Amino acid sequence: MGPCLRRGAARAGLGGALIAALALAAPAQAQDVAITNAKLVIGDGSAPIDGGTVVVRGGKVVAAGAGVAVPAGVERVDAGGRWVTPGIVAAFSRVGLVEVDAVTGSNDRSASKSRFSAGLDIAPALNPMGSPVAVNRAAGVTRAIVAPGASGNLFAGQGAVVDLADDNDMVTKPRALQFVAFGEDGSAKAGGSRAALFLLFREQLLAARSYARNPATLAEWGNDALIQRADAEALVRVIDGTTPLFVRVDRATDILNVLKLRQEFPALKLVLVGATEGWLVARDIAAARVPVLVSPLTDLPGNFEQLGATQSNAGRLAAAGVPVSVGVFDDDDAHKMGYATQYAGNLVGLTKLPGASGLSWDQAFAAISSAPARAVGMDATVGSLRPGRVGDVVIWDNDPLELGSRPTAVWIDGKAQSLTTRQDRLRDRYATPQEGGLPKAYDR
């Protein structure tokens, strides 16, 4: 993204309470393009439109729907009746932070030995040139909410909203969220119990608030300080609601206690991540107007905070009025965000199963596009094809929620993207496994 975004975000960082104005600069080579004759999915939960057109100018959607006129001079792409959608928004991922999980030098997900926590900012760790970015882009993922893994303290640090374009800068919005794990993981970090967890959470926020009122207090605490200066600055933005707080939490009672945090810190902008037992307290979550990012097919009691796990979680939450996004695969996925479409499709399939709850096709697609954008407070700019949103558009060879479907064309910020991956190169080299006139190393 362009420099104006960087400046805006930096100002927000210095000013503490300022909300970073979202300024999405269009890439230099953005095309003006109109995709016509589409089975057009807006991504906001509305039904697909046959014979639809979407027009992208200056990197942004200017019009989408039936009977949309194509302005003169705008390149036309005939979709031939195929599905055209906004790009998938990965609701919770580590894309850009990891090349190979088990190769520690290539894995910037976590900083468990750092003395910093909430102040950590993943932006400089993101690598848009890594192969996972290209693989996920080829699967139709154009934006992602990226959160850090664990730090050495309670708060994990600040995540970002990113694009998956084939360029050198993937940050759409830095410091777009703060991440913290509650439940068993958080308890372990805090000293061994949920009592310690909730107390440590409160004390760190109160320390940040004291720091905001009088920065000298941190120095007075010296080695007894619970947090570093950079952490305090980040937590101040959590307390005042500038930065959404993504909370990993699964157990129903833990969810209720997390919702209660707003009694003392009323401006917290909570987003629940996981919420495996959310359906048990769906009405409470809905009443609190807190969005949820679910791991939709989690149906096993992996531990004692997931006893109620069921694939019907998403459907039941949605039926109760909770804004549901589908994401969170294997908790820390950097490689397989293309599973978003498969998992959303499974939720559609559940609507046919007696006793199960799922999502309609339109809801399911929104759960992997506009809903995560809304959860992170960016639905005015990304996640759908409504006018004013970024020009992230995908043409699919078939129903995007079906297993065999793939993008045939992807635009990000109005710029046509390469869909070739390192995997494609390997496949082509070994399409015939035997050597020819020269070793495979010469075959490219």
Next chain:
Amino acid sequence: MIRGVRADLLAAVSLAFAGCTANSGEVETASSKPAPEKPVKFNKDPYPSTYTGYPTRLTVVRNVTIFDGEGGRIDNGSIVLSSGKVDRIGGPGMELPTDADVVDGTGKYLTPGVIDVHSHLGDYPSPSVEAHSDGNEATSPTTPEVWSEHSVWPQDPGFGRALANGGVTTLQILPGSANLMGGRSITLKNVPARTVQGMKFPGAPYGLKMACGENPKRVYGSKGRMPSTRMGNFAVNRATWAKAVAYKKKLDEGKAVDRDLAMETLAGVLSGEILVHNHCYRADEMALVIDMSKEFGYKVSAFHHAVEAYKIADLLEKEGICAAMWADWWGFKMEAYDSVPENIPLVYKAGACTIVHSDDANQIQRLNQEAAKALAAGRRMRMQISDEQAWTWLAINPAKALGIGDRTGSLKPGKMADVVLWNGNPFSAYTRPEKVWIDGAMMYDAMDPKRRPVSDFELGQPGEGDVK
């Protein structure tokens, strides 16, 4: 059957595995009968299967699209299940019994039950608490003496999920991959039981889990022990096989040996009665393992996690070794870096035995979807692969790799009636199992909440009996 056991391992094992059930047989070893000239005698099946199928009803499913599991397809077909077996299968003209339970399969699909050749249900069960971590005896790089059935917790809720959501009727439970030789595997019928013996697939051969590459050398290298390198992996393996060859030679010559649980397993491999399932990602390592198997005289049944199988698909075809694969897992470790979505179809195209496996309590619930993704990737390469051909990846091929292809894995008359009725095309994300029969007994019915297993662990917990 056990009474047929002879001193000679070679002769004994084939009989011991031939459908022995409750007869425990005698245990007779060199130590218990101290006659030094007398060769060792022992029960080859000391924890015998007590599984028997549940009551069946004469059942007809008609007007259904059938993938027979061996690559055949019948549109508007019918099947008759009788006394736990597939009785007949055919087209719309086939004569049907009049006194059967009839299921109309219009718009639905019928397949043999899904077979997962790689699962850790039971030995790494849910909840995955430390107290349940029973899959890796990571105290020595070679532990062929351990048997995974001694770790399997039959109350793992994952079995029921694999049945209801995945249509899995048979699965192999393997030890983990910390060790070069992780121990014996066990093949189970996916029918809940109080004991693991109650789930054991009658007469299925044992497997030996082996592992290449990163895991063993990392686990033991980090303890300052051998192996810490890939060459160390091979050295430890070769030394162990050399010992096993010597042990087996004594057995074959009728010489007395002490009981040695590790060597008994390896001798069983060398005699071809225990099948090797080898976790191995990289193409170059698979090729080395093939040579090692020839060096010591055994055969690899299947390479599991064969992420780079596409690079040596011709070699796998030539050697008659199956490749068990994920559709698209990649990048989680260095040896999984060269994964390609076309791996499965490229192996299939080369004519090698192709299997889709899970290694995962979640993915086992949708192996049909994994196969669908791989199939689509192949078709994007313009390969001509039909849906019914792709179903062999979930049916007859894993059955053969497990040594049970003569009894299950397809819908041929006389085979076990392990059958799934899907509520749509099973290669669609929108499809789920509607009914599952195992040995002709209906063990799952989406239309009947009573035909849904609920493990002991789930009783009295939130969501008990939920659709999950």
